[in-house]
Amino acid sequence: MQTIQQTGLSSLEAQLAQDLEFLELPAKPWVPERKHDGKPVLDVVVIGGGMCGLAATAKLILSGITNVVAYDAAPAGLEGPWVTFARMQTLRSPKGLSGPSLGLPQLTFRAWFTAQWGTQAWHLLDKIPKGQWMDYLVWYRKVLGLPVRNGVRMTGVTPVDDLIAIDIDGAETGRILTRRLVLATGRSGLGGFAVPDFLKGVDRAYWAHSADDIDFTALKGKRIAVIGAGASSMDNAATALEAGAGAVDMLIRRKDMPRINKMTGIGSQGVVHGMHELPDAWKWKFVDYTATTQTPPPRSSTLRVSRHANARFLLDCGIVTVREDGDGLLIETTQGPLRYDFLIAATGFSNDFDGRPEFAALAPHIRKWSDGRQTPDMGPPRRGMSEAPDLGPSFEFRERVAGACPILARIHCFNDAAMLSHGKVSGDIPAVSAGADRLVRGIAASLFAEDVDTHFANLVAYDTPELHGDEWTDSTPFLHKETAA
Ligand SMILES: Cc1cc2nc3c(=O)[nH]c(=O)nc-3n(C[C@H](O)[C@H](O)[C@H](O)COP(=O)(O)OP(=O)(O)OC[C@H]3O[C@@H](n4cnc5c(N)ncnc54)[C@H](O)[C@@H]3O)c2cc1C
Structure with a gap:
């Protein structure tokens, strides 16, 4: 039995490797190396190695942004709530969700499960035992070789020129520099317990x-x-x-x-991709209604x-x-x-920054919905919504006062606190791949724009010939003669 199970998983891993090869993934690295005072600078640091952190890290690497590290304060295998404070027996979601699989069938929970226990067991499975979901996330990280470092807590964030200095403590200590920071810090992502x-x-x-x-x-x-x-x-x-x-x-x-679980009831690709494009009043209305009716x-x-x-x-x-x-x-x-x-x-949890000393330097500058995005027609301020960060299209923070803390545009809030701005794509299982895709497209575009001089210089310097000059005969003189006659 043991051997069959192991063979199942290794065969799945071989199929995944082949799919990635067919898709030419990971894409070739393309972000120019950056140094600061002679020291290396990371392209992206992800804080949090839970489901969102893993999906974001995987998507970055598949997109050719490879100078990336994810840190998690928890020991390996204990990230997130699943085997710590989640006291349910099974996941609350249905078993068939594609979750963090990023569009790759072999990366789904279902593929991982059936590779080990077979199709019949899949049909007999009701909901996913929470420990098994954790096992799947551990496998996901391993099979993609994601650079997650455990036992490392981020304790502070400070701007240094156009870079972000991150203080870390635990299994690794010191200050590291990065160009972009992704906060995949979970349900209490910016705050703490409510x-x-x-x-x-x-x-x-x-x-x-x-x-x-x-x-x-x-x-x-x-x-x-x-x-x-x-x-x-x-x-x-x-x-x-x-x-x-x-x-x-x-x-x-x-x-x-x-x-009645209202939002689950209307779940669709329209909700996933359309919510963040809606006018603010509509976003507010959906979240407010869901908060009022409760799950x-x-x-x-x-x-x-x-x-x-x-x-x-x-x-x-x-x-x-x-x-x-x-x-x-x-x-x-x-x-x-x-x-x-x-x-x-x-x-529940709050996102009011109070429980997170690591954000002390940034918190006063972060624009919230209560800083103007919430208008009187939306109704009275509502706890849990009014203090939500007012995020840009790639989950990036915005400044409360223009020019006061420009580094915020390089810090991406990929956690539950993004829901009012982005819909439910950075917390729950159903749409986390869509969220990671949106996040990484934005990061890729902004890194490319920031390095545009280098990319243009590379364009000018590129000199590998496609044609060698022996592929055609130049008949221009003959044409000229004809025209002259
Ligand atoms: C009890 C519970 C049950 C849930 N059940 C479901 C469900 O069945 N279905 C569903 O769709 N959703 C469920 N959710 C919602 C959601 O899917 C989970 O919260 C999920 O864990 C979100 O993943 P995440 O990566 O955003 O956060 P997490 O899994 O919480 O990961 C965040 C990680 O960030 C790390 N971290 C935070 N701050 C720092 C720091 N400063 N330095 C270093 N590391 C840091 C933490 O150690 C943690 O491991 C549940 C949530 C909870 C709380």
């Missing part, structure tokens, strides 16, 4: 964010509150229940659970909670205050006071 005001000041011994590293065994027998009605709240509640929690209450502000948790995740007799769904239960006392947590809700030992806040 923490409701009522939790500020509450002792962290009594609560955790759903993306924290939570010791669920310590919750055995305890009374647990989980805030939220989204996928992560279900996953965390279920994990607590399965670990033997005494009782778990889902505290849900809404009167009813969101039931329901998957049915299987909800059942994973409700099948426990000691789980309760408390709807219309807004939280007024939370405080700790001798008996744990006392939560005042719109339904009255409730007591718990521990609370898990599945309250």
